[in-house]
Amino acid sequence: MNPQTGADALLQSLKQNGVDYLFVNAGSDFAPVIESYAKHAEFPELIPKTIIVPHESVAVAMAHGYYLATGKPQALECRS
Numbered sequence: 708m709n710p711q712t713g714a715d716a717l718l719q720s721l722k723q724n725g726v727d728y729l730f731v732n733a734g735s736d737f738a739p740v741i742e743s744y745a746k747h748a749e750f751p752e753l754i755p756k757t758i759i760v761p762h763e764s765v766a767v768a769m770a771h772g773y774y775l776a777t778g779k780p781q782a783l784e785c786r787s
Contacts, residue, residue, distance in 0.1 A: 708750055714743035718754040721782050728773060729755040730766040730783040737784065755782065 710716035718740070721729065731737065747754050760766040763785040770781040 714739040722754050726755045726782045728781050730758050730760050730770045732763050732766050732785040
């Protein structure tokens with residue numbers, strides 16, 4: 708699936724570089740990423756799975772913990 712937006716390119720690039728999960732604390736700037744996830748509904752293997760986390764610090768800790776357990780870097784998106 709060719710990326711059509713910046714969010715598509717970001718998510719596909721994360722997956723291609725070994726990121727299995729995107730830990731998110733979504734804010735108002737997260738709409739493009741949500742739209743990209745909706746477009747990828749038929750091809751979920753092309754993008755990281757989402758884990759919604761209610762607090763930024765917890766999201767960072769979860770991504771770090773996953774890295775410590777697997778050695779694979781993960782990503783997060785937090786509102787500021």
